[in-house]
Amino acid sequence: MSVKKRGERSFVYDGYISVYESAAVGGRMESAGKFARYFDYSLPDALWGETSFEKTEKKMFKYVVDRVLSKAGCKKDDVDVLIGGDLLNQIVSSGYAARDLELAFLGVYGACSTMSQSLLMGGMLVDGGFCDRVICATCSHFAAAERQFRYPLELGTPKTPVSQNTATAAGAIMLVNGKFEGRPNLVSCTVGRAIDGNITDANNMGAAMAPAAAETILTHLQDMCLACDHYDLIVTGDLGTFGSELLLEMCEKCALDISNIHFDCGAQMYEGMCNINCGASGCGCGASVLSGYILQRLKDRELKRVLFVATGALLSPTVVQQGESIPSIAHAVSIELL
């Protein structure tokens, strides 16, 4: 077995990889929620001065990358690679933003798991001696995602009770080779497998993704020989309230009780608001909450060890129309104060 592999699908980073700086933006609705004060910027409306939702999404991606650069006091030339993706067909927001940013770019597709996938890969590039500075970024936009994956908003299609609202949000995190006082570090990761819970309803993402989250969390703890109380928080990206319930049930069946330390970004993003069904989803959801709220709590030393497990539903409208169910994947990275 390779020196940094543990168990079935987990890996440790040998050196110090600092989660050096981060930036987040949120849409108007997201900015009415409890994570708003951790956003670097709140969009004034759904278009933010652009002529299409896709262009707005690209602008959000660019904004968080530019913002993380300026917060870290870096120039673009200091960054070795940008890793990222988004939900839109052909990861178009990231691709066009990467063109404008003129950075070396590795595009990934992990649906809503994009941020944890980018972070775990970025960590490998830094720890492997290839990069000193990597930026991981992702974004999603409610209106752009709805018309691609479900129905255009103009149709006024009612939402089902288990549906979630794709968050209009983006997050970017800069990883830097080395240890820096007060900044958390990437410690280990678990690469996900595509897991199928036989869900065929494109409005029930929580149920589609919960099995992948449970499987990755269990594999991570087993591979790393950790009890779950090693972590102060196990953060899932966007299971929503229904998916979170399912996750806890599935873990319980495997004799794992994470109910005290589980935190789902999607379930909490719109807490207290009306008509939000099961909460938020989208790769910008977990990314913006991690980049804002969670990392701030780590910097404030209110949290010391967090496992970030973003889950992605590998949903394709074409293939679902052909009768396929929706597999999901969850990648995990542990972020700790050392």
Added chain:
Amino acid sequence: MSVKKRGERSFVYDGYISVYESAAVGGRMESAGKFARYFDYSLPDALWGETSFEKTEKKMFKYVVDRVLSKAGCKKDDVDVLIGGDLLNQIVSSGYAARDLELAFLGVYGACSTMSQSLLMGGMLVDGGFCDRVICATCSHFAAAERQFRYPLELGTPKTPVSQNTATAAGAIMLVNGKFEGRPNLVSCTVGRAIDGNITDANNMGAAMAPAAAETILTHLQDMCLACDHYDLIVTGDLGTFGSELLLEMCEKCALDISNIHFDCGAQMYEGMCNINCGASGCGCGASVLSGYILQRLKDRELKRVLFVATGALLSPTVVQQGESIPSIAHAVSIELL
């Protein structure tokens, strides 16, 4: 600068990474061409017993991964990570194949550059001490790609003179940590940038991708301090005949003559056939020719040093309809007999 980085965007692998085994399949039309005898299997028709082109594409992806495992004498458990992607929305062939294969999966999206992106990342995971065995795979299917990116075949839309035919093909390559007699090795790589040549015609992929290929080849040679005669062959994925002409012109303008060593998989795949316009495209094109023909020539010692530069057009029909041009990206990996 990190120890393995060279120049602007290139990286060297410190240890030995063997391009250990490979497998390729081709569609019926591809199997009438000169690379057919290097395919492990030729599809009997466009559906290969499936009920949709998307399902056929998934079957091809699974087939090449299973085939590379059996040729290498490995079990699935021996493989640390599967890296791959495809052209279909939400990289659906790869995602569903990964579900069935039950392997740890990192999905990437680089359009037709997927194979070189997967190889360069796989190399980093091996060289960084994370993995001993990685499989990189990708696929494309003519009929599935046409109806997604352009028009369904049922419309009978005529092709333009500069158009290319998405190859129905797949390729998989297993990278193994270590040096093995007679097998080529990954030596270095260059991560691409998204480059925009202001092409807005979804039927002119060659022109969209040529600037990215030229920029990555020039950057690679400059970063690595190499003259182009270091390589016996510079292999591009699917520029086609028109895109290849543009590439040579662009290189010439930068005082680089690669005309004697340039080889484009797309331009040659249908050589001698009628009505093929500018040749083949699609991420399966470069992947199947590399996995079959090129790697065989390396094993036969007819070639010693090859630079594989697959190019991807980051084409989204939605955004192109909104007036955007089509950026492209080219990633390079050097494969050498040591």
